[in-house]
Amino acid sequence: MKKIIIILISLFLLCAxxxxxxxxxxxxxxxxxxxxxxxxxxxADLYEDLLSSDITSYLTNDLTQKIAKFxxxxxxxxxxxxxxxxxxxVKNGSESYITYYYGSVESxxxxxxxxxxxNELSKLYIESNLTRYEVDYEPFKAQIISVDDExxxxxxVKYVEEKGKELVEAAAYHxxxxxxTTELYTNNSDLPLEVFEYVxxxxxxFSGIINSSTTETDADGNEVTVTTYYLVNVISKDVLExxxxxxxxxxxxxxxEEAFINYLNNYEVNIYxxxxxxxxxxxxxxxx
Amino acid sequence: xxxxxxxxxxxxxGLIALGLLVYLVVYTVxxxxxxxxxxxxxxDENGNYIIYTVGDEKLLADDLxxxxxxxxxxxxxxxxxxxAVIDKAVKSNDEINELASNYANYxxxxxxxxxxxxxxxxxGYPNGYDDLLEYCTVNLVKADYLYREFYTxxxxxxxxxxxxxxxxxxxxxxxxxxxxxxxxEDEDGNSVFVANMSDEEQQKLNDVLNALDNGEDWAEVCxxxxxxxxxxxxxYLGIYDDQTVGQQMVTAFADGVIALDxxxxxxxxxxxxxxHIIRVEKPTDExxxxxxxFMSEFSSYYSYSNLIAIKEKSDELGFEIIDEKLKAxxxxxxxxxxxxxxxxxxxxxSEGEE
Numbered sequence: 208m209k210k211i212i213i214i215l216i217s218l219f220l221l222c223a224x225x226x227x228x229x230x231x232x233x234x235x236x237x238x239x240x241x242x243x244x245x246x247x248x249x250x251a252d253l254y255e256d257l258l259s260s261d262i263t264s265y266l267t268n269d270l271t272q273k274i275a276k277f278x279x280x281x282x283x284x285x286x287x288x289x290x291x292x293x294x295x296x297v298k299n300g301s302e303s304y305i306t307y308y309y310g311s312v313e314s315x316x317x318x319x320x321x322x323x324x325x326n327e328l329s330k331l332y333i334e335s336n337l338t339r340y341e342v343d344y345e346p347f348k349a350q351i352i353s354v355d356d357e358x359x360x361x362x363x364v365k366y367v368e369e370k371g372k373e374l375v376e377a378a379a380y381h382x383x384x385x386x387x388t389t390e391l392y393t394n395n396s397d398l399p400l401e402v403f404e405y406v407x408x409x410x411x412x413f414s415g416i417i418n419s420s421t422t423e424t425d426a427d428g429n430e431v432t433v434t435t436y437y438l439v440n441v442i443s444k445d446v447l448e449x450x451x452x453x454x455x456x457x458x459x460x461x462x463x464e465e466a467f468i469n470y471l472n473n474y475e476v477n478i479y480x481x482x483x484x485x486x487x488x489x490x491x492x493x494x495x
Numbered sequence: 496x497x498x499x500x501x502x503x504x505x506x507x508x509g510l511i512a513l514g515l516l517v518y519l520v521v522y523t524v525x526x527x528x529x530x531x532x533x534x535x536x537x538x539d540e541n542g543n544y545i546i547y548t549v550g551d552e553k554l555l556a557d558d559l560x561x562x563x564x565x566x567x568x569x570x571x572x573x574x575x576x577x578x579a580v581i582d583k584a585v586k587s588n589d590e591i592n593e594l595a596s597n598y599a600n601y602x603x604x605x606x607x608x609x610x611x612x613x614x615x616x617x618x619g620y621p622n623g624y625d626d627l628l629e630y631c632t633v634n635l636v637k638a639d640y641l642y643r644e645f646y647t648x649x650x651x652x653x654x655x656x657x658x659x660x661x662x663x664x665x666x667x668x669x670x671x672x673x674x675x676x677x678x679x680e681d682e683d684g685n686s687v688f689v690a691n692m693s694d695e696e697q698q699k700l701n702d703v704l705n706a707l708d709n710g711e712d713w714a715e716v717c718x719x720x721x722x723x724x725x726x727x728x729x730x731y732l733g734i735y736d737d738q739t740v741g742q743q744m745v746t747a748f749a750d751g752v753i754a755l756d757x758x759x760x761x762x763x764x765x766x767x768x769x770x771h772i773i774r775v776e777k778p779t780d781e782x783x784x785x786x787x788x789f790m791s792e793f794s795s796y797y798s799y800s801n802l803i804a805i806k807e808k809s810d811e812l813g814f815e816i817i818d819e820k821l822k823a824x825x826x827x828x829x830x831x832x833x834x835x836x837x838x839x840x841x842x843x844x845s846e847g848e849e
Contacts, residue, residue, distance in 0.1 A: 231536075231544040231556040232544070232556050232557055232560045233543065233557050237817075238815075238817045238818075239572045239575075239576075239816075239817060239818040239821060240572070240576050240579075240814060240815060240816045240817055240818065240821065241814065241815040241817065242579055242583065242814060243583070243812050243813035243814060248572070248575055248576070248579070250560070252575075253564070253568060253571060253572055253575075254556070254560050254563075255621070256571050256575065256619065256621060257560070257563040257564070257567060257568070257571055258563075259616060259621035260567070260571070260616055260617065261613075261616070261617075262559075262563060265559070265562060265563065265566075266554075269554055269559075269562075270547075270549060273549045273550075273552040273554075274549060276552070277549075277550055277552075310566065313565070314566060474549050474550055475548075475549070475550065476547060476548070476549050477547060477548045478534055478546070478547040479534055479535065479536050479537040479544075479545050479546060479547060479548075480534065480536070480544075480546045480547070480556070481533070481534050483546050483547065484534045
């Protein structure tokens with residue numbers, strides 16, 4: 208009899224050593240629903256189920272907003288702005304569209320806020336690493352036109368150089384119909400190598416003609432050389448003169464998590480939940 | 496005391512100690528493999544669980560729950576509740592287990608483990624891939640049983656639209672097998688069959704056609720001439736509709752069935768098996784109710800009405816829904832189900848008036 212009791216106690220101890228968990232949420236024993244046998248599916252159960260789905264984006268958004276606050280970003284203002292945008296969209300009849308794609312207007316506001324805060328954090332990061340990005344992107348502001356007729360190109364050049372006129376006026380005078388605007392270019396822009404080489408090796412001002420030749424196949428299948436004549440007026444190569452515009456461009460270009468991961472490195476993040484730790488450390492090596 | 500005597504006397508203590516040791520080793524090894532880094536839990540000054548801290552800021556479990564509950568609480572609860580109702584309503588048996596196993600094998604064969612894992616977690620199965628068999632048992636096989644029972648009991652409400660759209664038919668055929676059938680392409684690139692019939696095959700086909708033209712009984716002609724296994728049963732293949740016949744029959748045969756109205760007989764149709772003569776009849780409501788394949792189509796035809804089936808069964812079994820968000824979620828979707836039927840009935844009435 209004594210042996211049977213000892214065996215039973217041992218088995219009981221074994222069961223007690225299993226993965227039981229106590230509720231981590233307040234009022235965790237509150238029932239969501241009850242089965243006929245009285246067993247309840249509780250708030251604590253729902254919490255564990257919710258954690259088992261992919262909640263990385265929720266956690267990342269929360270961490271981003273906390274870090275953003277530390278970095279002096281006005282998260283409340285951004286949230287208010289997002290709410291205004293949502294209210295305007297609802298007023299314009301877009302509520303069903305928002306509900307379809309985001310689940311609800313509240314969810315849309317949350318996601319928009321998260322996106323805007325993440326953008327602001329990225330901008331901050333880029334500004335504090337401006338030199339690095341300037342080297343990576345080689346930005347400059349310029350007016351650039353291209354013409355196929357060498358004679359027209361020469362006339363425009365002559366008009367600029369001899370009469371001291373601006374490129375925009377000179378081009379328009381010689382029949383150039385497209386609007387000429389001052390744009391921000393980087394080494395990712397769709398321009399020929401010759402133009403980049405010129406800008407890299409020269410200062411601000413008018414370039415004269417820059418030839419760029421390409422080989423194409425004509426209707427008869429013959430290879431022909433096609434030359435395009437570029438005329439460039441470099442307005443500025445000083446990134447500080449167009450910093451805001453450049454930062455916006457880089458924000459759109461880089462992976463949004465690059466800044467976030469950098470800040471995770473700088474702030475002490477201590478995780479006290481195993482599931483959350485497993486999720487976040489798998490995505491962000493820095494948390495391991 | 497001799498060691499052997501000690502062991503002989505206290506053998507049961509040794510057995511328990513060995514069992515505990517084995518359990519400890521297995522548990523530790525699996526825990527280490529599953530979780531290379533352990534984190535300790537922490538609470539704040541009020542005893543609330545902390546998820547993480549960033550500098551002075553912290554995220555509490557309660558805050559995380561509120562955020563997740565707001566976005567997905569109702570839906571995740573609904574998944575859990577509906578699964579519990581289905582599992583309680585339909586008792587497991589060998590047939591269900593076998594069907595579930597077949598489904599699991601099929602899913603495994605056609606998808607990689609990572610995809611299955613991710614999809615199952617989204618469907619409310621926290622263990623992902625490890626829950627595949629349970630998912631197949633409850634969400635596929637048992638759910639089908641429950642829905643078929645519901646739609647059979649409410650046949651008059653739900654069947655009209657499906658019958659109108661899918662045209663279920665009792666399908667019979669006489670097959671004259673042709674050994675040498677070639678598949679080729681016509682001038683438009685469509686696949687066509689060419690029969691190179693032997694004299695005997697040609698004669699048989701002629702005999703069948705003459706017998707039917709002379710008004711001989713279909714079942715008797717079938718029994719006498721058909722080369723199919725259904726010959727003795729008037730060539731009866733079962734109930735098929737415009738959806739299922741295309742999924743399960745060769746194209747030429749399926750097209751032949753779809754083209755026929757009730758009580759019509761086709762001309763000869765050539766497939767890779769030979770020549771078919773097809774006849775279709777209108778099934779009775781009782782025959783439709785008894786046809787598992789047809790009744791299984793209701794649950795995919797009606798998006799929201801399945802929830803009515805689950806809610807009715809939930810009430811019948813004595814489940815009690817307490818959470819307000821879950822209640823509201825169910826009510827909203829039941830309203831959608833009601834309007835689903837109403838709009839179909841309105842469309843049917845309008846067509847009738849026209």
